[in-house]
Amino acid sequence: MYKNLTEYIRALEQAGELIRIPVPVDPVLEIAELTDRQAKQPGGGKALLFEHTGTGFPVLTNLMGSERRICMALGVERLSEVGERIESLFSDALRPKAGWMEKLRMLPLLGEVAQWMPRNVSRKGECQQVVLKGEAADLSKLPVLKCWPHDGGRFVTLPLVHTVDPETGVRNVGMYRMQVFDPRTTGMHWHRHKTGERHYQEYRKRGERMPVSVCLGGDPVYTYCATAPLPDGMDEYLLAGFLRRRPVELVECLTNDLRVPADCDFVIEGYVDPSEPKAVEGDFGDHTGFYSLKDLYPQFHVTCITHRRDAVWPATLVGIPPMEDAWIQLATERIFLAPIRLAVAPEVVDLWMPPAGVAHNLAVCVIEKSYAGQAFKAAHALWGAGQMSFNKFLVMLSAEDAVGVSGEGYREVIRERLHRFDPTRDTLFSRGVLDVLDHSSPQLGFGGKLCLDLTRKLEEEGGERPRREEIPVEVVWDDFVESAGLEFEDLVWLAAGNTDPGRDVSVTSAGVLRLDARFKPSEVERGWPNVVTMSPDVIERVDVRWSEYGFSGEPLPSPSRRYQSLVRSGSAKL
Template sequence: MAYKDLQEFLRLLDKKGELRRIAAPLDPYLEIAEVTDRVSKAVGPALFFENPKGSRFPVVTNAFGSFPRMNLALESEDLDALGRRIDDVLEMEKPEGLIDKLKMLPKLAKMAGIFPKTVQSAPCQDVVLTGDAVDLSILPVLTTWPGDAGPFITFPVVITKDPETGKRNVGMYRMQVFDKTTTGMHWHRHKGCAAHYRLAEKRGKRLEVAVAIGPDPACTYAATAPLPDDIDEFLFAGFLRQKAVELVQCKTVDLQVPANSQFVLEGYVEPGERRREGPFGDHTGYYSLADDYPVFHVTAITHRKDAVYPATLVGQPPMEDTYMGKATERLFLPLIKKQLPEITDMSLPVEGVFHNFCFVSIDKRYPGQTRKIMYAIWGLGQMMFTKFIVVVDAEVNVQNTAEVWWRVGNNVDPRRDVVIVDGPLDALDHSAPMACFGGKMGIDATKKGPEEGHTRGWPDALAMDPATKARIDAVWGELGL
């Protein structure tokens, strides 16, 4: 059953003991972040700050900050189950006979109910502020690290339309609050909204933007998902929640937003206008460098009467985004396997903050296959940002980081098994000599044979024989261990 709104999700967390309410007044400037950081590192509960200083709106953090809560957010027993649902859709074939057609009806009926639909009124527009009433300071926007350039909106669902086709894009990009009516718009050049902005700039036109803060969990997650350009994020959210996302028309811009959002910021970015944004304590665990980004001008703020302000804190892992990133890994693995069927599993370890390391196990069948996999992964959408790819054999558990590095240490000859290439990097990678471009490494940690120039023997990894293990299993309870 899809969550009606963020409030319903929070009530469920409360019921399950996954939420703690904090009545003590704490400052959105660093204090709320420090509490959240300590709790996140301990894989603690979601936090509901009832009395943030300077605002009447409560703040919720760490709502997705564990695997159980991530599963609850996406209404699945586990993340792999969601991946299997995607796989089921990919496996749907044209029915041949009457029986096949009848078997397809339940799946088709479910799919029919997930397309976004428009409603005429919405809770997110209980209160409408325009003109001189627009004031971003009513929001308890957090400053999360002492070196941050200011307060940043960290969970914004940012919506734009292609100026040529009208196709919608939804993404998540941090927004530094400059003053009562303007923020930065930190969209990287590779992202969909940035592409819309470039098209608008070429025409000399402003680009309308809407920002939804705190829709239901599926919508928030969908804004982070690395979807193909032709897949609508709100359609994907509907697939995840198995119910259509309700959208309402904005008051001052020609865009639609999730009707159940807590807050909506409406406005535009002007062509050619830039302002220095950052630094910002980012998910890499370092401050991302200050740079010039477009400026978002707010023409309206709308919100629910009972609005709650959701925020996320990012930094050295593990943090809340750890679990959102792992959800993406499991959900999109079936899509990758469709293109590269020899892949058996993949891990984006949290230590690599999801774009620095990719561990992949394959069913290896021929020489050069590992390099084919490396190059193919670097050509898959946002996987192009991956800095290090490690390829291992199918029996290796890539979810066990220690096991992967053990295989690397034993199976890799650096001269033969390491590939270094140049390519796109994440804009937050400060190690690259140039912004967004630099070196990447592929490491082949699979077994090698004569066809790959390895004429020596290759030993088996140590393992006890099954019969001995079975005998010890049978008497284990008697050993007092």
Template sequence: MAYKNQQEFIEAIEKAGELVRVKAYVDPKLEMAEITDRMSKEPGGGKAILFENTGYDFPVLMNAYGSEKRMCLALGVNELDDVARDIENLFKLLSAPKEGIIEKLKLLPKLGEFASWMPKVKKGRGACQEVVYTEKPLPSGGEWGGPPDITKLPVITCWPQDGGPFITLPIINTKDPNNHIRNVGMYRMQVFGPQLTAMHWHKHKVSAKHFNEYKKLDKKMPVAVALGGDPVYAYSATAPLPENVDEYMLAGFLRKKKVELVKCITQPEIEVPADADFVIEGYVDPNDEMLWEGPFGDHTGYYSLPDWYPKFHITAITHKKNPVYPATIVGIPPQEDAWLGKATERIFLAPIKMTLVPEIEDMEMPVEGVFHNLVITKIRKDYAGQGQKVMNAMWGAGQMMFNKILVLVSQTADGSALKLGDYKACAREIFKNLNPATDVSFSQGPMDVLDHSCSKMGFGGKMCIDGTLKFEEETADDYLPLMGETGVDFAGLLTGRFREITGVNDALPKEQIPCLVVSVKKDRKGHIKELHREVAALPGMELIKMILYVEHTVNASDLALALWRFCNNLDPVRDHLLAPTAKDGYQCMGLDGTIKTKAFDNFQRDWPNIIVADDATIKVVDEKWGSLGIGPFISSPSLKYKNQMYGQAAVAATE
């Protein structure tokens, strides 16, 4: 379904009981983020929040995509898999044999639908240009509000160590200067002054490639940033589409109606959605010096480190009458972005199945893996080595190239149904089929620039855990899985023997999942690898196939927390060790998910801190909670992580 504008979407989620309005004053600096963080971590993602008293002329909408129900409302579907089914049916129709005239004629209505999805540039001004801020009044059209000044918008500051206020839901429009193909992306923008922000596009992104082409031509690059409008615009800007596929075509497909665009006023080479709430026009000059941008509390749950990024010079700001400023925060999961990721997981499953890896049956990206870090994939397995075939195909597919840990599972031996959302059942099946010595593959390749665990920025290790049902050709002759009740007190065995082990989660072996999570206080070089060899050699440890090591400040018994920290802090190639057990032919895989330092790990990069709110902000929000009118008191999620932040600072102090 197509929404006329963002206001209509707000009305829809409010009617569905998914929105709360806050009439009390809330400061965009830190307070809005703290309130939203509390709300977004409520069961099911809490409610969307409309802050009506911001100290600026405009209200702020946050957590709008932060639940499955709101994500479905944004995309106009009953459930997220509906979109995948539409895409799959479309692929099947287009790829089916068409031998006769009747079969060909059946395509005509669908071709008409294609045309209805394509974006259209209309003449004249759009609603997004009802109020115009430029250096000088325009000859005609639009109410002139004076020179553009981004500081007059309620741009939020999310976290205490952020470099400043950031625009967090920008729909960034650029074009290739050679073929004029449009790209729509989403990259954060730090505000540096009334007419200056940074443009945080990573080197892998299409807009960065456009910028490189402008560099070659020695031309200023026109850019336009839209905010608000139909909610599918923001989703489409985050979608992992192939290069040269127009994101507004995807938006048209999702809303079942073409996107109407209008030309920008000061950057007429670029078009933007006519129904956007705000548009920020400007340019990036390849001859400019770069800006030192960041840090920023990012979706990994850690601060992304500062670095050099291009300057974005603002030449105009336009907006509709009575606009709403949309914003989001990212941080320790779960957050609103988890639901955007869930939509991508479901929507893009069909294209991956139909065009790249037809044996894929399902895919799951747990929130603890913050998108790229951990992906579980179920395949239909028909022959030996098919897991490796899928692994290579997936690591070569678009943004899946950033995946760190890929876990594969297939049909069960008895043919019983296996749902990826049932993590315990999946883990039992995976570990039942897993020989740590032969079924874990390692590789290296491009990684997310935000992955702080890589020894080199943007390049690091990958791991595939092949838990599929094995054929005879894939099975070592002398290997028989040891299953069933272990009868071993692993927690007592390890904590009683090793002073550096501060906690052991041995709940998984009791569920027939032969994996331990162990908290360790490192105090020397090579500590984890040395420890793992000693642990693996203990009697009874042949029953354990894998041990995940985490920092001593991490509660190993909190599995979700431990997995989040583990996935973020692991480079699989650098941080794995396969050690022999006391039983011949059986080995145990150790994976080091602790903090890496120069002193203990020869790690040369800065290690970021996890994201928590400061005490002053927590106190202010606690005191004003009763005046917000958004329900019972919710304590700050940051309180759970305070000791872990200080633990990291203590480690850094030892260097």
């Protein structure tokens, strides 16, 4: 795999997957606008390396924003390779052993697993070549991006946040955005459902400061693993070792007792004091395509910054899909399908989370169906499993209708099956946890869920319904949405984002499933967020500078122009 981010950049360039921007570009909004234009190109465009950011550090964006680049980051030719390795490993480990000889044959496999375990080393790491303490540990010297006009400030968007459980000592590496408040303080965006928040509460109970170290860069597989939906208590660096086929070497931090990968580009050491008041964090243009609004979160205090001499600052941009996170989500689908089958729902054949569903709003599940009610059984199982518990809309298909189909191909299967859909019998309404970033639910992090059973119906379920000409689904839009000329994927994104199944979805007396996808600022006490778009002056600036950046031809159109008619106010909140 890669020794550092610079080596990955070199590989991207050799593969024709990188564009260098050799002129000064402002980390405030300008980098984001260029990244958005590139990320929304067919297939995810190219990675961008901004060589002059006014800080002495280059910035790399869209680094995993295509199927080829996420495969390169994970060291595979195709994403399914990782899932196949996991499935083979589990199958070999769980298969009943006939006798002692067969059990002995498992020893090499156990040895291979041991080789993936992270290893502590006593030397200093490459990440500690430059050490900044005291006043020199200044976040304002780093090229932290401001991504969208109404963001509350600059945000670290690809941090690997290291914490440990104070009771067990088990490490967690999560990705939680960090708003820079001042040169030595940031917010720590720990949602109530996340492991970092659980560790924070444990330290609060003990009345102790919580050591926290934040890494950026290094082998890009670390960045992926920090996003992976691992069970609480499983070390992300074990997954990284499995993907790299070699262990992660960890060095001790300089101002706390945490350990971090030796080959990262940056390490920001510090602490969170659970006894001090939380700070107002946000607004932030989020991966939902809407702003996540201001709320209270813990404060992270910087005690030391270290970095490589040739450090590169990695950053990601989120907003209206598709973005880089859609390709990271694709990797997660392929990698974690095997564990879902083995541990959660063995009937699952495939799982697809379309980019328009922003990971948690919409998922399509294909099952091998053999008995009545199995689609709803699988839905309940998935809604109780890890990050799938945040899912809001779940569509179930039969494997026989999806032979040879994957990804976007499921759209046509769904469209055809909706002609046989009976909303009065083929819907399952439920309630449960939702992602805190879901803005449609009346209660924060809790709301409605809906499963559409589009599987083939068995005799016990009333049998297959005759195909009818009209699809029994109706979506109600605001007038300004109907006149916006949006594409199908945009409408799916808006409908899934603006709809709470418990409040906004019903089956009419005529047997039609009706979704109220309008903006509803009066329905949510915390406020309804605005759609994320770039400011006109930044769009114009990028258009004017296009050839200066080194691009030829006409400027790529700004994606924000297409969505400006959806913006309902001059702030993050309607």
